Amino acid sequence: MFVQNKRAYTRVSKKMCNYTWYISDYSLIRKKTGEKLESPKFTVGKNEAKTFSLILFPAGVNADYVNSVALCLHHEVADVTNGLEVYCTFSISNNEITLEKSKFINFTKNWNSVGWNDFCTKEDFIRFISNSDCVTIHCNLTVILGYESIARDAKALIYKEKTSKEQKVESLFLCEKFSDIKLKTACGKVVHAHKAILASASTTFSAMFSHEMLENKLSCVNIIDIHYDVLVELLRYIYLGWVENMETLACELIAAADKYEIEGLKSECEHFLSDNLSVDNAYEVLCIADRHNIKDLKIQSLEFIKSHIKEVIQSDKVQEVKKNEKARLLIDLICSLIGEI
Secondary structure, three states: OEEEEEEEEEEEEEEEEEEEEEEOOHHHOOOOOOOOEEOOOEEOOOOHHHEEEEEEEOOOOOHHHOOEEEEEEEEOOOOOOOOEEEEEEEEEEOOOOEEEEEEEEEEEOOEOEEEEEEEEEHHHHHHHOOOOOOEEEEEEEEEEEEEEEEEEEEEEEEOOOOOOHHHHHHOOOOOOOOOOEEEEEOOOOEEEEOHHHHHHHOHHHHHHHHOOOHHHHHOEEEEOOOOHHHHHHHHHHHHHOOOOOHHHHHHHHHHHHHHOOOHHHHHHHHHHHHHOOOOOOHHHHHHHHHHOOOHHHHHHHHHHHHHOHHHHHOOHHHHHHOOOHHHHHHHHHHHHHOOOO
C-alpha cells in the first residue's frame, strides 16, 4: 500500500514589452487642457489585436485636473469581445530621480484608454525635462494571455509491500546490491547505479555502455564535471521521477540534464527557473539558457532583465562579472545609456 503525493503548478501565460517614448523640444509644446500628445503605435508580440499607444495630456485631461499631467495607455483595437488584461508600469526619470506608477488594466469594448488623470503635477513634471529639452517616458507592459495549470506526480511514500514495477526500481536507488556501474565524482565520492536503468533514460549513458570504452570495461565512470549532490538528484530523477532541492540545484541540474540528454528533467528545471526569475539570478539563468540552447528560457530571461535592468546591473552576479575588463566596459556602457553612472 502506498500514498501518493501530487504536485500541481499554475502559471500565467503572458507577453511582455518595454516601450520608450522620447519627446523632444518639450518646452515648445503648447497644449490646452484636454489636448493630447500620442505616441507612435506599438504591438506586443505578433498579434495586431495587441496594439497600443501612449497618450500624454501636458495641460490636464479636463477642467478638474488643470494642474496635473495625465498619462494613459490606449488600446488601438476597439472591439474587445472578451476583454484584455494587462499590467502596466509607467515611469519618467532624469539622471537623479524617477517617478513610477503601476496598475492592472482591463480593456473592454467601451473602455480602451486607461491610466492616471493625475500622474503628477505640472510643477513636478518640469523636473523630468532634461537639459536637452527632452522628456523620456518608459512603459513596461505585460499582456495576460491566460493561465496554464500543470499536474505532475511526485514521489510515492512506501509503507508496506513493494509490488509495483516503480517501487522495485525505487529500491535500487543508490543501492550497491546488484549494481554494475560506479559513478565517481571529482570529490572522490562514488554512487552505485545500474547500466540498464541509466541507458534506458539517457542516450549518452546508452552510447557509453554500448562501446568499448575504458569506463565500460572497468565498470566505473568518472563524472568530474558534476557535483556529488547534483549527481544524486540526477539519478533520483532517473530512478524515481522527481528531485529534491530544486531551489538550490536547478541551475546545475539543467546543465547535467542537457549533457546526459535527460529531456524530462531538463524541462522540469526550465519551468522552475522560468517561474522563479529574480534580480539576483536572472543573469545566471540567461547565461545557462544561452549555453545550453534553451530558447524560451533565454527569451524570458532577457525580458525580465530588460524590465529590471537597473537592479540586475547592481546584483552580485553582474558585479562579479565586472571583474573581467571587457565585460566591465560593456556593463559600464549599458549603465551610461540608462543614466546609472
